[in-house]
Amino acid sequence: MFSKTCEHAIKAIIFVTKQTLEGKRASLKTIAFGIESPEAYTAKILQLLVKNEFIFSIKGAAGGFETDLNKMKKLSLMRVVEVFDGDSIANRCVLGLKTCSSRNPCPFHDKYAPVRARLVCILENTSIMDLALGLIAGKTSLKE
Amino acid sequence: MFSKTCEHAIKAIIFVTKQTLEGKRASLKTIAFGIESPEAYTAKILQLLVKNEFIFSIKGAAGGFETDLNKMKKLSLMRVVEVFDGDSIANRCVLGLKTCSSRNPCPFHDKYAPVRARLVCILENTSIMDLALGLIAGKTSLKE
DNA sequence: GTTAAATCGGACAAAAATATCCGATTTAAT
DNA sequence: ATTAAATCGGATATTTTTGTCCGATTTAAC
Ligand code: FES
Ligand code: FES
Numbered sequence: 001m002f003s004k005t006c007e008h009a010i011k012a013i014i015f016v017t018k019q020t021l022e023g024k025r026a027s028l029k030t031i032a033f034g035i036e037s038p039e040a041y042t043a044k045i046l047q048l049l050v051k052n053e054f055i056f057s058i059k060g061a062a063g064g065f066e067t068d069l070n071k072m073k074k075l076s077l078m079r080v081v082e083v084f085d086g087d088s089i090a091n092r093c094v095l096g097l098k099t100c101s102s103r104n105p106c107p108f109h110d111k112y113a114p115v116r117a118r119l120v121c122i123l124e125n126t127s128i129m130d131l132a133l134g135l136i137a138g139k140t141s142l143k144e
Numbered sequence: 145m146f147s148k149t150c151e152h153a154i155k156a157i158i159f160v161t162k163q164t165l166e167g168k169r170a171s172l173k174t175i176a177f178g179i180e181s182p183e184a185y186t187a188k189i190l191q192l193l194v195k196n197e198f199i200f201s202i203k204g205a206a207g208g209f210e211t212d213l214n215k216m217k218k219l220s221l222m223r224v225v226e227v228f229d230g231d232s233i234a235n236r237c238v239l240g241l242k243t244c245s246s247r248n249p250c251p252f253h254d255k256y257a258p259v260r261a262r263l264v265c266i267l268e269n270t271s272i273m274d275l276a277l278g279l280i281a282g283k284t285s286l287k288e
Numbered sequence: 289g290t291t292a293a294a295t296c297g298g299a300c301a302a303a304a305a306t307a308t309c310c311g312a313t314t315t316a317a318t
Numbered sequence: 319a320t321t322a323a324a325t326c327g328g329a330t331a332t333t334t335t336t337g338t339c340c341g342a343t344t345t346a347a348c
Contacts, residue, residue: 205292
């Protein structure tokens with residue numbers, strides 16, 4: 001559903017939020033280990049998260065990544081997904097037609113569109129903070 | 145959601161079913177044009193559909209592809225998707241964890257799994273014939 | 289039989305996604 | 319100041335997906 005890049009990004013931002021909640025600054029190494037993603041690739045993705053102001057970075061020794069917790073309460077999963085995968089989840093035709101529309105629907109549109117709409121709704125109403133809190137509570141995991 | 149290969153395959157089998165319903169044998173060229181997919185690539189995919197006995201081919205001049213209409217009434221979209229994309233739709237963790245399970249759920253699992261289950265249910269209860277009939281009725285399209 | 293129109297199948301090619309490398313820069317700690 | 323630990327950013331590499339080519343085979347029509 002999501003690209004690998006987007007998957008790594010989601011896990012990374014949740015992980016950094018968790019660390020910030022715990023009062024720890026997260027280094028690249030810690031993050032890559034914590035979300036089981038390749039270090040160099042994760043570095044690239046973290047840079048994009050920084051550029052989009054989802055997280056911020058502190059350079060130099062004892063540097064790393066942190067989040068603004070209030071921001072994470074308001075930031076929806078959908079916003080993150082949009083940055084990495086565009087609006088394809090919400091708008092792309094599931095059979096690859098150039099445009100998805102009920103005016104020229106593909107054979108699966110009518111059955112698919114409602115499920116997709118439900119998913120988009122959930123993505124929009126789930127905050128990064130929500131996800132980080134489940135992680136801290138030990139109810140969910142970013143590994144294995 | 146589906147791989148391009150799978151998308152082409154779904155469109156192709158729907159198109160061939162439509163042609164069979166109309167008493168026409170479908171040639172590679174007609175199919176590729178009808179579903180707007182590259183001819184050579186489509187040829188490969190049709191071979192896989194034949195190998196899996198979803199459609200059958202007639203070689204030689206005036207040859208082409210046809211379906212068994214009774215089979216198409218019973219064949220679910222899910223079965224076709226499984227052949228091309230495996231069970232990733234039904235089972236893969238949306239955040240890329242090695243296994244998706246409520247025993248070790250990723251942060252998004254609890255919200256995502258029900259939507260996915262709904263989708264799988266629809267895929268299983270939609271037949272290729274259903275989709276082909278919508279196409280014949282002019283309610284749906286495989287192009288643009 | 290000959291020909292022409294088709295599918296078949298294996299090797300190959302291009303493009304996109306995923307991932308790595310490495311030198312430059314920044315900065316905390318000493 | 320020096321050092322060591324970190325991020326930054328651009329180039330490069332690998333892998334997967336998507337797509338092409340072309341000769342071999344089959345067969346309907348003549
Ligand atoms: S037209 Fe295909 S999903 Fe909407
Ligand atoms: S564990 Fe991630 S979707 Fe089930």
